[in-house]
Every structure is written in structure tokens, then in C-alpha cells.
Amino acid sequence: MENYFDYTKKIFDPAKTKEKPEVFKGLRVLDFTHVVYGPTAAKILGQYGAEVIKFELPWVGDLWRFGVYWGNFWRHSSVCFHFVQYGKYFFALNLKLPKAKEIILKMAEKADVVIENFAAGTTDTWGIGYSQLSKVNPGLIYLSCATYGQYGPMRFFPGWDLLAQAASGAISLTGYPGTDKYYKLPDYVGDFLPGNIGAMAVIMALNYRNRTGKGQYIDLAQGEALMRILPNFTYESITNEDLGRTGNTDPTMAPSGIFKACDGKFVAIAAATDEQYKGICEAMGRPDLVNKYKDTFERLKAGNAQELIDATSKWVGSSNVDNLVELAKKHHFAIAQVEDDYEITHDEWRQERGSVIVFTDEMYGKLMLPGPSAMLSKTPGRIKWLARPLGYHNRYILKTILGYSDEEITQLEKERVIGNWDDRPGIKPPVYYDIAADPVFNYK
Amino acid sequence: MSNKEKEQILVRYGGSRKEREIFLKGMMSPDGKDEVLDDAVILDVSYANLAGDICSSIFAEFGAEVIKIEPPEGDPSRKITPYGVNRNGVGVPFIMEARNKHYMTLDLREEAGREEFKKLAKKAHVVIETYAPGKMDAWGIGYRQLSEINPGLVYIAISPYGQYGKKAQEFIGVPDSDITAQAASGLPANIGDMPGAGEPWNWPLRAGVWLGWYISGVEAALGGAIARYFAKASGEGQMVDIASADSYASLVGYPVTIGFTWDKARPRIGKHDFAIYPYGFWKSKDGIVAIAAGRDHDFRALLKVLNLWKHEDDFRFTFDRIPDILTQIEEFYKIIEEQTIKYTSGELVKKALDYSIKSARSKWRGGGVPIIMEVQKPATARQNPHWNKRKSFQEFDDEMLGKFTLPVNFIKMSESPPRVKWVKCGIGQDNAYVREKYLK
Numbered sequence: 001m002e003n004y005f006d007y008t009k010k011i012f013d014p015a016k017t018k019e020k021p022e023v024f025k026g027l028r029v030l031d032f033t034h035v036v037y038g039p040t041a042a043k044i045l046g047q048y049g050a051e052v053i054k055f056e057l058p059w060v061g062d063l064w065r066f067g068v069y070w071g072n073f074w075r076h077s078s079v080c081f082h083f084v085q086y087g088k089y090f091f092a093l094n095l096k097l098p099k100a101k102e103i104i105l106k107m108a109e110k111a112d113v114v115i116e117n118f119a120a121g122t123t124d125t126w127g128i129g130y131s132q133l134s135k136v137n138p139g140l141i142y143l144s145c146a147t148y149g150q151y152g153p154m155r156f157f158p159g160w161d162l163l164a165q166a167a168s169g170a171i172s173l174t175g176y177p178g179t180d181k182y183y184k185l186p187d188y189v190g191d192f193l194p195g196n197i198g199a200m201a202v203i204m205a206l207n208y209r210n211r212t213g214k215g216q217y218i219d220l221a222q223g224e225a226l227m228r229i230l231p232n233f234t235y236e237s238i239t240n241e242d243l244g245r246t247g248n249t250d251p252t253m254a255p256s257g258i259f260k261a262c263d264g265k266f267v268a269i270a271a272a273t274d275e276q277y278k279g280i281c282e283a284m285g286r287p288d289l290v291n292k293y294k295d296t297f298e299r300l301k302a303g304n305a306q307e308l309i310d311a312t313s314k315w316v317g318s319s320n321v322d323n324l325v326e327l328a329k330k331h332h333f334a335i336a337q338v339e340d341d342y343e344i345t346h347d348e349w350r351q352e353r354g355s356v357i358v359f360t361d362e363m364y365g366k367l368m369l370p371g372p373s374a375m376l377s378k379t380p381g382r383i384k385w386l387a388r389p390l391g392y393h394n395r396y397i398l399k400t401i402l403g404y405s406d407e408e409i410t411q412l413e414k415e416r417v418i419g420n421w422d423d424r425p426g427i428k429p430p431v432y433y434d435i436a437a438d439p440v441f442n443y444k
Numbered sequence: 445m446s447n448k449e450k451e452q453i454l455v456r457y458g459g460s461r462k463e464r465e466i467f468l469k470g471m472m473s474p475d476g477k478d479e480v481l482d483d484a485v486i487l488d489v490s491y492a493n494l495a496g497d498i499c500s501s502i503f504a505e506f507g508a509e510v511i512k513i514e515p516p517e518g519d520p521s522r523k524i525t526p527y528g529v530n531r532n533g534v535g536v537p538f539i540m541e542a543r544n545k546h547y548m549t550l551d552l553r554e555e556a557g558r559e560e561f562k563k564l565a566k567k568a569h570v571v572i573e574t575y576a577p578g579k580m581d582a583w584g585i586g587y588r589q590l591s592e593i594n595p596g597l598v599y600i601a602i603s604p605y606g607q608y609g610k611k612a613q614e615f616i617g618v619p620d621s622d623i624t625a626q627a628a629s630g631l632p633a634n635i636g637d638m639p640g641a642g643e644p645w646n647w648p649l650r651a652g653v654w655l656g657w658y659i660s661g662v663e664a665a666l667g668g669a670i671a672r673y674f675a676k677a678s679g680e681g682q683m684v685d686i687a688s689a690d691s692y693a694s695l696v697g698y699p700v701t702i703g704f705t706w707d708k709a710r711p712r713i714g715k716h717d718f719a720i721y722p723y724g725f726w727k728s729k730d731g732i733v734a735i736a737a738g739r740d741h742d743f744r745a746l747l748k749v750l751n752l753w754k755h756e757d758d759f760r761f762t763f764d765r766i767p768d769i770l771t772q773i774e775e776f777y778k779i780i781e782e783q784t785i786k787y788t789s790g791e792l793v794k795k796a797l798d799y800s801i802k803s804a805r806s807k808w809r810g811g812g813v814p815i816i817m818e819v820q821k822p823a824t825a826r827q828n829p830h831w832n833k834r835k836s837f838q839e840f841d842d843e844m845l846g847k848f849t850l851p852v853n854f855i856k857m858s859e860s861p862p863r864v865k866w867v868k869c870g871i872g873q874d875n876a877y878v879r880e881k882y883l884k
Contacts, residue, residue: 004578007588008608011683023674030453050672063739069698069718074705080719083697121464145497149856151468155832158800158815162723166734169575169822171725173652175634176644183715185651185694186634186725193659196666196695201855203669204506208480210676216859219472223825224836228854230660231526232822233837235536237849239529248632248650250623251526252537258623258632258650266648273492273520278618296520300528329614334621336604336628336689338648341710342632345692345703349611355690356700368704370518370694373659374667375606378682379674 014354022049023379027206030104031055031088031115032128036063036161036188037222038082038117038145040195045113045202046087047372047381053107053397054085058092058419061390065426073363076425083369085387092391092419099417101127106402108133108140115201117145120155130217139215141205143198149221161190164222170230176247180201194225196373253297255280255308258338259316266338266350267321269312269328279331283324284315354380361386363433389435390427391420395443447769455456467832472856479507480860484672485882486570488512488545489552489561492520493620494654495602495688497541499668500572504544505852508570511546511878516552518871531845534869537654539845541866546874558585560883565590567882569675571702574600576616577607587683597681598671600664604628606687615745625656628689630699636712638770646712659691660679716773721765722746725785725819726777732819733789735780738762745803745812749795750783789818816846840867 027050031042039054039062046052056062062085068078093100105128108114114133116123123129123144130142144150147159157163165171165184175182201218209215227233235243245252250256254277256270271277275297282416283288289308293299299308316324321337328335339347345368350356354371361367364386372381398412399406412418421427429435436442486508497512504510512519518533525535534542551557562585565571571590573580580586580601587599604620605612608742626632632648639646667684674683675751702710710718717723720738737746740762747753759765759776767773784792796816803812820828826837826849838852845867852864 004581005613012608022668067719071763071766079701079705083701120733151465152830152833162734162736163817166817166819169820169825172821175603183635187698189696192696200666200669204480219856224854227851231536233849233851234540252524256623268623270621270623272621288567296523297528302527332618334624336624338627338632341699341703344699349609351753352609354697370697370700373663375685375693
């Protein structure tokens with residue numbers, strides 16, 4: 001029989017991604033979202049083949065076009081924006097004008113999914129809420145993303161990742177016990193994770209529509225999505241105690257933690273099972289500990305766990321990371337070096353796997369991006385192009401989807417129903433790029 | 445104000461639009477609604493890895509028939525629990541992910557167990573496993589063999605470094621855990637105090653939430669849902685591969701994009717944010733408040749609310765407030781704190797809300813919305829009437845597990861919402877049921 005890893009390498013080969021089919025080909029998504037939470041849900045559908053049309057205000061654009069780390073634009077664009085917006089069509093339409101609403105209603109007839117993340121009720125007041133669009137197209141799946149959801153006494157509170165973390169309690173859990181210092185979860189993960197859950201909800205709804213022909217309305221509250229991943233409510237209902245912050249130790253495994261090795265590098269080690277615990281004890285030369293804590297639950301009790309953590313800390317401090325990793329391979333316990341951004345960018349295995357991709361874009365050139373989180377052997381996700389300047393696909397959308405003529409488009413431009421960028425970085429094309437010669441922007 | 449304007453404000457901000465509230469509440473209630481995955485049979489053989497249980501829980505909440513298969517002594521993940529807290533040998537995370545499942549024992553280490561598993565897999569639609577890469581294959585029940593007898597099968601594998609490539613092969617003997625998944629995928633490297641803070645404050649810090657395993661589990665469910673969609677359309681199954689050591693990095697994207705464009709790692713910057721300011725939390729008289737006022741008009745509103753207008757000139761634009769000069773931003777943090785500490789959290793929230801409501805009605809205030817919210821602990825979030833109205837929690841009472849609470853209904857859908865029907869997880873409790881239904 002063929003070696004397993006040769007077989008898997010063959011079925012997952014990242015070089016063959018382009019030849020494989022796309023699951024959601026032919027599905028159309030109208031994306032009225034901004035910043036990170038909503039756009040992520042739409043992006044994932046696009047990653048797997050859906051046609052995602054992102055609506056923005058002309059001359060204004062998505063706020064996240066200017067969301068740059070430490071003020072660094074990259075080729076007059078934001079890399080953070082590229083990551084949440086790749087593979088979409090960029091349509092800049094002034095929602096406030098009646099003609100724009102007509103266009104949206106026409107597009108809603110031909111769409112399968114609508115996603116929005118404004119404050120609860122906003123799209124309804126604009127006439128493009130579920131109540132209105134489902135009349136035009138009853139099969140429509142409409143996902144509303146909000147921090148507190150669409151109903152409940154706090155529904156009208158505005159939200160960001162930070163506030164979802166604050167509302168769910170997730171924000172209070174990272175940091176050392178016995179201090180009043182704590183840290184938010186970084187990198188807007190409170191937007192990204194619920195965004196992914198949103199995409200999943202839409203896929204479930206698409207499944208349901210295929211079975212019954214019915215569309216539906218989805219109300220996804222960021223706060224609830226974050227609460228779903230916290231064990232604290234269950235823990236507290238059982239013990240009547242606050243689980244609180246636990247510093248660099250995972251209280252569910254003993255020993256566990258992030259330790260400093262003698263070479264100054266940090267390493268995470270954990271024993272998830274009794275066997276792994278035995279492995280660690282053997283590796284650190286403390287076989288006496290194996291018999292001392294035979295019972296898993298006994299071992300996990302705070303004081304006992306601390307003894308094991310201290311022993312591990314001492315052992316790790318006297319060894320280097322490479323050594324420890326070799327020991328882990330031999331004794332089968334969980335280990336990983338703490339990797340920073342630079343190391344992740346340069347890890348060979350991530351690039352071999354397709355988890356990190358060097359993508360070459362026609363407009364922006366080379367950018368390194370993460371690949372899909374889940375690798376699918378037959379219908380992998382892919383990146384087709386990066387984000388585009390504001391209103392880049394205006395002509396393309398109006399001509400291909402709605403069949404507008406050049407005169408009609410010029411008229412819409414004159415009335416400022418559609419438009420594109422001004423001179424700010426983030427919304428304009430990079431200076432070196434010859435936009436006048438671009439066949440998509442000037443779509444005939 | 446015209447009636448039309450009034451209505452618009454009411455629809456957006458109104459507490460008095462009860463109809464909308466009642467209508468939506470009825471619309472989103474799961475009672476008596478269809479379950480979208482009720483045509484799917486899912487086998488979960490995850491072992492000592494709760495990412496697998498999380499994935500199968502999500503499918504089960506959407507109505508799939510999930511059969512969790514454990515060895516006769518039980519899955520070790522039953523014993524993975526904070527400080528050893530358990531009910532009759534079952535730990536908290538395992539209880540939390542024991543939603544709507546059937547529990548069966550099969551010993552896959554024995555030939556007979558594997559034969560029975562094969563028979564089940566022939567009738568199943570999804571398999572979830574977390575063994576070392578190649579282990580199931582060596583047992584003759586991997587994707588390669590099962591796809592022969594069941595071409596429509598979706599096979600989800602979760603492991604630290606995935607199922608293919610050199611690293612996966614090299615690290616075959618290293619098991620998965622949440623903390624190592626976090627460490628390898630760039631999360632702790634970005635939590636912690638600034639370099640000058642001294643040890644251990646400036647060390648990389650573990651996120652106090654199981655992000656390594658929960659992201660892996662959610663992505664496995666998302667990948668599985670996509671694969672299942674394709675299988676229903678085409679009849680073709682496929683393999684879905686999750687690498688937990690990459691879960692966080694590929695979810696949020698920043699480690700890769702920033703690492704590439706800066707060509708160096710970000711430093712740890714404590715409580716600050718890289719792109720937006722103010723965006724974090726401050727002490728109040730009686731607790732802690734989160735403040736988000738990154739946009740210029742929100743920021744101006746915040747200065748008004750906190751009586752700090754004299755600083756407007758120094759920090760007028762987004763790019764004046766970027767925390768790239770850390771000393772400056774530390775100082776500004778203190779300036780804000782000097783004000784927030786004077787008021788209780790409730791007072792601060794009210795001040796910001798009052799301003800926002802006025803601002804929404806005034807063309808002179810530029811729509812500035814300074815967001816100030818009380819920071820909750822899970823225990824206080826549990827008490828929030830908002831979540832109770834949305835039925836975000838459910839109480840359970842089981843003979844074996846006793847009384848406990850779960851966060852539920854995390855996605856509200858008008859036609860086919862997920863829901864929790866039961867939580868029961870005795871080892872082998874459904875052996876007879878599964879044998880009767882699928883192995884006869």
C-alpha cells in the first residue's frame with residue numbers, strides 16, 4: 001500500500017487547488033458589511049466560490065480600508081483590509097438615493113444571500129432589511145450580524161470586537177490570578193470567530209433551502225458566539241465559584257504552561273492524558289511523580305498542579321527547546337514553541353501545507369496571506385484577487401448583472417449614485433498602477 | 445422633528461418599538477422548527493482532543509445524529525477539566541460538549557471493534573477523528589479505506605500539524621492540546637506587557653479561553669459543512685484536514701500579513717491596540733469600563749463626555765492616536781484614566797449613551813458615538829437580562845451530571861436553528877440503540 005503521507009500529499013496538493021471545483025459557484029452574496037465581523041462571513045463564502053458583491057459608500061468606503069497597524073499603509077492599501085476582503089467585487093453605491101435602492105432591490109431578486117452588520121434595525125430603516133428584501137425574493141438567506149443581536153433590551157448598543165469581549169465576559173479571563181491586570185484577546189478574534197460562525201450558519205441555511213426551497217433570517221450576536229466557547233458558565237454553575245484568570249497555566253491539564261527554556265525561547269507544554277503525564281515525568285527524570293498522582297482529578301487540584309508546574313519549570317529552564325522537542329517526540333506529550341509573527345511567516349511547513357500562501361496579485365504584487373483554516377481535499381478554498389480600490393467593479397457589476405448601458409452608467413455617475421475614490425490611501429489604487437488601462441475597471 | 449424622522453430614530457434606537465422585539469423573538473424561537481442536519485449520521489471518534497467533540501457538538505445542535513465512539517474505559521477528554529472539577533467522573537468541558545449525542549463504546553485497538561466501526565462508517569455521512577496522522581489509516585479505517593466503501597463520506601481529521609507534509613510526519617508522536625495549539629499559532633506571542641515591564645509580565649501569555657481548540661473545532665465544523673454541502677450536490681465525499689497549530693494564525697490573519705510586510709514580529713504592547721485608539725479598558729470608580737472611540741468623530745465625542753477637550757488639538761486625527769509612540773500613548777492612557785476613575789461605571793455608560801442619543805438627533809454633533817460599556821465577567825454576563833431574554837443559557841438537571849448551566853442558542857435562525865435537546869454522556873449508554881439501529 002502507498003505510504004500514508006504520500007497519499008495525503010497527493011490528495012491535498014496545494015499546487016492543484018486551481019484545477020479543483022468550487023462548492024458555491026453560481027451563488028451570489030450581497031455584502032453590506034464593514035470592518036471585520038460581517039466581512040469575514042462573506043469572505044469565506046467567496047473563498048469557496050460564491051460571487052460576493054461588497055457595497056460601500058462612494059468617496060467614503062469601508063472604515064477598515066484605513067485600519068492599518070501603526071499607520072503603515074502597504075502600497076496605498078491596508079493589509080488588514082486585504083485579508084478580510086479578498087476575492088470580492090467592490091461596488092460603491094450611495095444607499096441614501098432612491099435610484100440606489102432600486103438597484104439593490106433588482107440585485108436582491110438575483111441574489112441568494114445577504115449579509116449585513118449595522119446596528120440592529122438600521123437596514124430596515126433604509127428599506128433593505130429582511131422584511132423588505134424577502135418580499136422581493138422569498139428564497140433569500142439574510143444574515144444580520146450584531147454584537148447584541150437583533151432583539152433584546154440592549155440590541156441598539158453599538159459594538160466592536162472589544163465590546164463583544166466585554167459583554168460576554170471573555171475579556172476578563174486572560175491575565176495572572178490575584179492581580180487586577182488583564183488583557184483583551186488580540187487581533188480582533190472576537191470578530192473573526194463569530195464571522196466564521198456566521199458563514200457556517202449561512203451554509204446550514206443554504207442546505208435547508210436546497211431541501212425545502214425556503215429562505216430564512218439569521219440573527220447572529222457576537223456576544224453569544226463568544227459565550228458559546230466559555231466553560232465558565234458551566235464551571236460556575238457546578239462549583240458556585242469564579243474560575244477567573246489562570247495566568248500561563250491551563251487549569252484543565254497538569255502540568256501545563258508556557259515556560260522559558262535556557263536558550264531564552266518560550267515553550268508550551270501540556271499533559272492532556274495520564275500517558276502524556278507519564279511521558280513528561282519520564283522525560284524530566286522524575287518517575288516518582290507518576291505514582292504520586294495516579295488519579296487525574298487529584299493531579300489537577302490547584303496545589304498538586306502547582307507542584308508539577310514548578311518541577312516542569314525547573315526542568316525546562318535547564319534545557320533548550322530543540323532538546324525538549326526531541327524528548328516530546330520520544331515520550332509523547334504535547335509541546336510547541338511559542339511562535340511570533342516572524343517565525344510563522346518563515347515556517348517552511350506552513351507554506352508547504354498551503355496554510356501560508358505567497359499570493360501574486362495583478363494590481364498589488366506579492367503579499368503573504370494565510371490559506372484556509374480547513375483544508376478540503378476536493379473543493380479547497382482559494383484566493384483569486386486581493387481587495388480592490390473603492391468602486392472598482394462598478395461598471396462590471398452594472399453591466400454583467402443588471403445589463404446597464406454605458407449611457408445609463410454615465411447618468412448614475414453624474415447623479416453621484418455610484419462613484420469611487422478620492423485621493424486618500426486605502427481607497428485609491430496604488431500610484432504606480434495604470435488604472436486607465438485596467439480592463440475590469442473600464443469594463444466594456 | 446417630523447414623524448418620519450422620529451420613526452427612524454425609534455427603529456434604530458428605540459426602546460418603545462415593542463412590536464419589532466416581540467416579532468423577532470417569536471421568529472427566532474427554535475420550538476417546533478426543522479433541523480437542517482437531521483439526515484446526517486456522524487461518527488465522532490475523537491480521542492483526548494476536545495476540538496473533535498466541539499465540532500461534533502455543533503453538528504448535533506443542528507440536528508445531526510452524532511454517535512460519539514469511545515474505548516471501553518472512556519475518552520480521556522472526560523478528565524480534562526479545570527482543577528479536576530467533575531460530576532461522576534465527567535469534567536466541565538466534556539459536559540459542555542455533550543450536546544444531543546449518543547455515546548457508544550468500541551475498542552478500535554481490537555480487530556472486532558474496527559470491523560464494527562467499518563460497518564457503521566458505511567452508513568455514516570461524516571467521520572471526525574483526532575488520532576495521530578496515519579493511525580486510522582494503519583488500522584484500515586482511515587479516509588483511504590472508508591471512502592472506498594462509502595464514496596460520499598466526509599472525513600474530518602484534527603491534529604497539530606495536519607495530515608500531510610514533512611512536519612506532520614516528523615511530529616507524528618506529539619499529541620495535541622489547547623495551550624500548544626495557541627503557542628504554535630502565534631497567539632501568546634501577542635499577549636503580554638511591553639518589553640520593559642519585567643518578568644513574568646513581559647512573557648508571552650496564554651489566552652484564558654480555549655482558543656486553540658475552539659477555533660480548531662469551529663473550523664472543522666465549517667469545513668465539514670462545506671464538504672457536506674458538496675457531497676449532497678455531487679455525491680462525492682472528501683477529506684477535511686485541520687492543523688490546530690495553525691488555527692489561530694489562519695483565522696485572524698495578522699501574524700502572517702504583518703510578519704510579511706514588517707519583516708519582523710510585533711512587540712507585545714500590553715493593553716493597547718495596534719490600529720485603533722482609544723480601544724481598550726480603563727478603571728472606573730467601582731469597576732472597569734471598555735472604551736471604543738477610534739473614529740475621529742467618536743473620539744471628539746469621548747473628549748466631550750470626559751471633559752478632556754483641551755487634548756483635542758494633540759490627538760485630532762486617527763493617525764495622531766496610533767500607538768506607535770508607546771510612551772505617548774501610555775501617557776494619554778493615564779490622562780483618560782484620571783477622568784474615568786472619578787465616575788462609577790454606570791455613570792460613564794450613561795454619559796456616553798446620553799451623548800450618543802443627542803448626537804444621533806443633531807446635525808451639529810457629526811454622529812459621534814463614544815462607546816463606553818461596563819466590562820463583564822462571565823458571572824455578571826450570566827445575569828444580564830438581555831441574554832436571558834434571548835435565551836442564551838439553559839439549565840439542565842441530569843441523574844448523573846446533576847444541575848448545571850450551558851450557553852446555548854448561539855445562532856438564531858428563523859427556519860432551522862441549532863438547539864440543545866439533551867445533555868447525557870454515560871460511557872456506552874447508547875450501545876444498544878446504535879446496534880439496533882445501524883448494525884442489525
